[in-house]
Amino acid sequence: MAGAARRGGPGPRPLLWLVLLGVAAASLVGAQVTSETKEVPENKPADIPCSAYRSSWSNPRIEWKFQKGSSLVLFYYGGELTEPYKNRVQFSPTTIHFNTVTREDTGKYICEVVGDGSHIAKSEVNLIVQVPPSKPVAHVPTSATIGSKAVLRCTETDGSPPPTFRWYKDSMLMPANPKTSLTFRNSSYTLDPVTGELIFEPLSGFDTGDYYCEAMNNVGSPQKSDVIHMEASEVNVGGIVAAVVVLLMVLALVAFGIWFAYSRGFFSKRKE
Template structure:
């Protein structure tokens, strides 16, 4: 009996696998395909391809854009949204004539084909990556600086895709990543970060005065911000000394005035009290003299 039960179990497993495959085909669980990544430059065209093998007249096609909420791109044999004005269907594929950065994302095509076992469903996912050229970068360049201080110039562009690299120019001449490589440089204390877009002077000098501009560049294009002059001046030591001397003189004069007033008793409470008492006595004596003279006359 044990020998016979083995083949029966194997036969039951084979039947289960055949039934599972039949269910898989009947309800259209498609085999996974290689994920597509389509790259397009902004304002040019792109074609979203649906890798579907069996195409028949009875097949029904839907395109959806995935994300936080799913939106229809192609449904009931018509393009939807703003795609109906700038896209067209090429069989099962979508040709977008004027790609924008908002079109970037994941798309899914779904194809339903009727069959004897039931509708067969297949789907394919496509990622559209839109390359964007840099805009005019935002440049932060100080108007003035003091020699010997740390000064940082900033350059940034938030629109480009892929992220751009930055290049700094002084008086129209490119500054290299380090001054040791720059034959035009007379300053040996600056650093350029091409990724973050910063130009930092560890100890800026008067020789660094000039017009600075920054360029953002990626594989699509490049843009440069308008030049702006930075003036570096030496620290006015003589002026600082003169200001300190004047302040010291003012403080000394004020101190001498306070000492003189204290010696004269202008800030003493007893002196003010004595002055008020003397005034009161003088008033009383004048009244008594007046009364006495009056009685004498009578």
């Protein structure tokens, strides 16, 4: 019987933790909350303070949670660190210490302290693990029609905090507003440094050139993409007209051939 009880014991623990998370969240409504942001380079140690801790409180209960996006997990509960933090983190009432941090540790660390009676305090630390940007990818059409809309994109997936972007044409930095530059005043474009989009609307002949983008986040060196040539060209109206004329001539020749064959009785002879 004891063995059966031991085997069944771990089963409800995840459910119990969810219940405890919900109860704790409800009890902390109205509690004093402090918040701060901390940036630490990747693979370096980091200390996350618990500003909510009060040394004057007797036998406070301390809990840590880690939030990343919509995910919320218990970090320190019941007097012990949870997996996978046991071998990476040291706990003290005022601080949790990471031996080293990785980009996966970026997120919000929530310290909740419950003292005797109704004493409740909560502190949050937004940890940003600094990661330099990798080489970005420039998405540039190799050809586009003058007068149309052309969209160029720059993407990068590793940088933390997320990088901002700059664009270069023929090795010259493109300003956010082309009308402020003698070099680019004949172009009509918008440039979003956050999304990395460069939109020409309308595209002009002046926009032909070699383009590349650059990603930077003040961590490490800015990274540049490969250079891609974009050719802005007029619609070939003469070529289109010539193609239509040739097509009409071919159709006329086919029609004449069919008429000529009928007039000579070729199709009637084949039927006999």
